[in-house]
Amino acid sequence: MEGDVEKKHLRRVFTEVVRGFSKSTIDEFGDFYIKHLDVFDSEEIDEKNEEYLSYAKNKGLPTEKEKIKQLKEDELWEDSKEKEIDEITDYIKQLKITKSKFFLKSQIDQMSVQIEDETQKLTKLIEERYALIGLTAEVFASKKINEYYIFKTLYKEPDFKNTLFSEEEYDELSESQLIQLIKKFNHNSSRFSARNLKRIALSPFFLNDFYLCEDNPMSYFGKPLVELTYNQAELFSHAKQFKYMLQEMKHKPSVEVMSDPDKLIEVYDAGKNADKVMSKLDGDSDATTLVGATKEDLKVLGMETSEDAPEQGVDLAKEAAKKGGNLGMDELIKLHGL
Secondary structure, rough: OOOOOOOOHHHHHHHHHOEEEEEEEEOOOOEEEOOOOOOHHHHHHHHHHHHHHHHHOOOOOHHHHHHHHHHHHHHOHHHHHHHHHHHHHHHHHHHHHHHHOOOOOOHHHHHHHHHHHHHHHHHHHHHHHHHHOOOOHHHHHHHHHHHHHHHHHHEEEOOOEOOOHHHHHHHOOOHHHHHHHHHHHHHHOOOOOOHHHHHOOOHHHHHHOOOOOOOOOOHHHHHOOHEEEEEEEEHHHHHHHHHHHHHHHOOOOOOHHHOOOHHHHHHHHHHHHHHHHHHOOOOOOOOOOOOOOOHHHHOOOOOOOOOOOOOOOOOOHHOHHHHHOOOHHHHHHHOOOO
């Protein structure tokens, strides 16, 4: 998937998360260290953002709300498009809720495609709106805070005592020099995406040690939760979630599922939803049939199937002998909340 760090490099990303910094280099500036921010750094940056926003407003730059109002008055943007953005946003939320109630892989995959299609529509509309909005007080503040972000995270040494540049030196950087630094910073930051941190949380080299710390950040990172960097806190949170899921799952996930956090969450939710349906079944039948379930669906759920079983009406006696009954359309409709 785009943005994924190669599996062989995940351990290096993990090491940087634990240390709380990344080492980088640019020919013109030599080696330097990128600090991973924590809640205390964030508070300072938030205050700076308010300063930039107030400065922009005082200089006469319109806010985003004011600019949209003006665009509507000039008939360059319509209420109908603003309404469409809200409707698609809500629709995507509902699709995700519906997806979380499914337990068949074929249904989950189909819903994922629909969510992706709607997300692309939403992205296109938002890009169209921002192209018309142009420069606003919020855009100015965002640009300035991103530059300040770079200044506050680059250091000469990993003890974070001396920034790579003084304020005067940083202000005197050329546009091309600043672009170099921003590109390097963005590339480094992309390695610590939520997905990559989730992949680390599922990696054996991490899980083996994590299980020994008894969910205590002090035991793992050597400092209290409030002092963790955002990367450390997020990794720890994902690890706790996946540890719980793996303990709750009745069937051991495949290697493929364990290498993809999104698939693991889907399989976990699917198993829980299937269990709910099975627990509601009544009847004395010796076998239970999942109407519409393919062998692949049943395999993902960890349910056994006979070699010569048809694609629909797979024998689930081993999985639901005590429950009995048939999963017909009525049960599926109830499960999906339709």
